[in-house]
Amino acid sequence: MSEKEKTREIWRHIDETADYARSADLEPEFQKAIEENIAKLKEKISAENLEIVAFGTVSGCKSSVLNVLAGDDRLATDVRGGTTVKTIEIPWTDRSGVSLVDTPGLGEADGGIHGRTAREAAR
Ligand SMILES: Nc1nc2c(ncn2[C@@H]2O[C@H](COP(=O)(O)OP(=O)(O)O)[C@@H](O)[C@H]2O)c(=O)[nH]1
Ligand SMILES: [Mg+2]
Numbered sequence: 001m002s003e004k005e006k007t008r009e010i011w012r013h014i015d016e017t018a019d020y021a022r023s024a025d026l027e028p029e030f031q032k033a034i035e036e037n038i039a040k041l042k043e044k045i046s047a048e049n050l051e052i053v054a055f056g057t058v059s060g061c062k063s064s065v066l067n068v069l070a071g072d073d074r075l076a077t078d079v080r081g082g083t084t085v086k087t088i089e090i091p092w093t094d095r096s097g098v099s100l101v102d103t104p105g106l107g108e109a110d111g112g113i114h115g116r117t118a119r120e121a122a123r
Contacts, residue, residue, distance in 0.1 A: 008043070015040060037123075050098045051089070055122040058082060058105025066090075066100045075102050085114060087121040 001009070021034040029117050042082030044051075050070070054062035058081035067073050076083050084104045092098040103121045 051101050051103040053122045055103055055118055057107045063102050066102050069100055087117055
């Protein structure tokens, strides 16, 4: 399959999912969630920006690895878990169209909200 055909196929699947969400007998909340995700997905595809997302357990060196890729220490790191509390997106130096995305860690004590933030960023 050529790149052009693959792109067309992806958009076809997205449109079919949107049609299904509109026509199916779904809970309004679920329908809204699908529509919001489709809108976000379309935005991401149109932006043609590659996101490298660091996703994993707390103190797993996620921020440290992204700092190495970025070439400086702009993301905070700490021996204590829970330093990264929100999703942070930074452009990869000298490379247009590529972003490094840091997320809070999974498995943090009382860190349910941070885990959800991380999962959301990785979608
Ligand atoms: N021993 C060792 N520690 C590291 C290395 N890379 C990072 N660390 C330390 O591991 C700890 C957690 O790193 P961090 O990047 O904040 O983890 P995050 O919670 O996944 O973002 C920090 O104290 C880092 O300095 C490494 O290569 N070796
Ligand atoms: Mg971190």
